Amino acid sequence: MNLSGIAAVITGGASGLGAATARHIAALGAKVALVDINAESCAQVAKEVDGLALSCDVTDAASTEKALSDAKQKHGTARLVVNCAGIAPAAKVVGKNGPHDLELFRKVIEVNLIGSFNVLRLAASEMIALDSLADGERGVVINTASIAGYEGQIGQAAYSSSKGGVIGLTLPAARELARSGIRIVAIAPGLIETPMFNNLAPAAVEKLVASTIFPKRLGKPEEYARLVQHIAENVLINGTTIRMDGSIRMN
Numbered sequence: 001m002n003l004s005g006i007a008a009v010i011t012g013g014a015s016g017l018g019a020a021t022a023r024h025i026a027a028l029g030a031k032v033a034l035v036d037i038n039a040e041s042c043a044q045v046a047k048e049v050d051g052l053a054l055s056c057d058v059t060d061a062a063s064t065e066k067a068l069s070d071a072k073q074k075h076g077t078a079r080l081v082v083n084c085a086g087i088a089p090a091a092k093v094v095g096k097n098g099p100h101d102l103e104l105f106r107k108v109i110e111v112n113l114i115g116s117f118n119v120l121r122l123a124a125s126e127m128i129a130l131d132s133l134a135d136g137e138r139g140v141v142i143n144t145a146s147i148a149g150y151e152g153q154i155g156q157a158a159y160s161s162s163k164g165g166v167i168g169l170t171l172p173a174a175r176e177l178a179r180s181g182i183r184i185v186a187i188a189p190g191l192i193e194t195p196m197f198n199n200l201a202p203a204a205v206e207k208l209v210a211s212t213i214f215p216k217r218l219g220k221p222e223e224y225a226r227l228v229q230h231i232a233e234n235v236l237i238n239g240t241t242i243r244m245d246g247s248i249r250m251n
């Protein structure tokens, strides 16, 4: 799918990977709607990319339905949806202060997994009605997993569970929506330099970087954005999770 002129929705578009994707695909001519719980930063990025800022909590069905409906009214039904909204709090199963807070575990699953599914189901139900393009394609939904979905570290029980869920969602959703020409793909980034890293001490970041194979550096949000572009343009990529991680294997 050529991105020029198409409508796109990016969740988590106010920051990090979502904001970089918004900038990249807007430069390629896509009409971008940003969905984020952080209304202020969302409006800033939207202004930069001449896009639409939609304040929304992706875990909430009604709020997300309204955001996608506003995006459709302004730009038409989105053919590209990128789910970047996410949170990554760290907590041990049994920490210094006792067992993992169950509400925190629930919240991480709610935002990272249920939020992605919520957007996927609503977006796909609109995409189905679009005219098909070359190869019968109507659209693509790209979810953001994580290498922690495969190799989570201590403290990532909730986060890794949520990202494992995103990986597991990819194939059944792609199989089901194939008949409507809708692709479902996930990206599993390694360590990408975004505000998510702000809470980590420099020594911890250094240690993580040392465990990458090549190149020995953090990834750049623009590298994620370029992969989104490639997935959108390459109709053969479907039903899979692509690692983008400099071959890091976290231990």
Ligand SMILES: NC(=O)c1ccc[n+]([C@@H]2O[C@H](COP(=O)([O-])OP(=O)(O)OC[C@H]3O[C@@H](n4cnc5c(N)ncnc54)[C@H](O)[C@@H]3O)[C@@H](O)[C@H]2O)c1
Pocket: 011, 012, 013, 014, 015, 016, 017, 018, 035, 036, 037, 038, 056, 057, 058, 059, 083, 084, 085, 086, 087, 088, 111, 112, 115, 144, 145, 146, 147, 188, 189, 190, 191, 192, 193, 194, 195, 196, 197
């Ligand atoms: N940065 C990395 O190294 C890395 C690695 C692997 C996976 N990821 C994943 O990539 C995605 C983007 O991460 P990032 O690094 O850009 O983080 P980020 O913190 O910079 O951006 C996340 C955005 O999601 C928004 N958000 C959070 N909860 C929301 C909700 N309920 N509804 C709507 N918006 C909400 C935040 O306001 C923020 O703008 C996340 O799913 C993250 O788990 C990041």
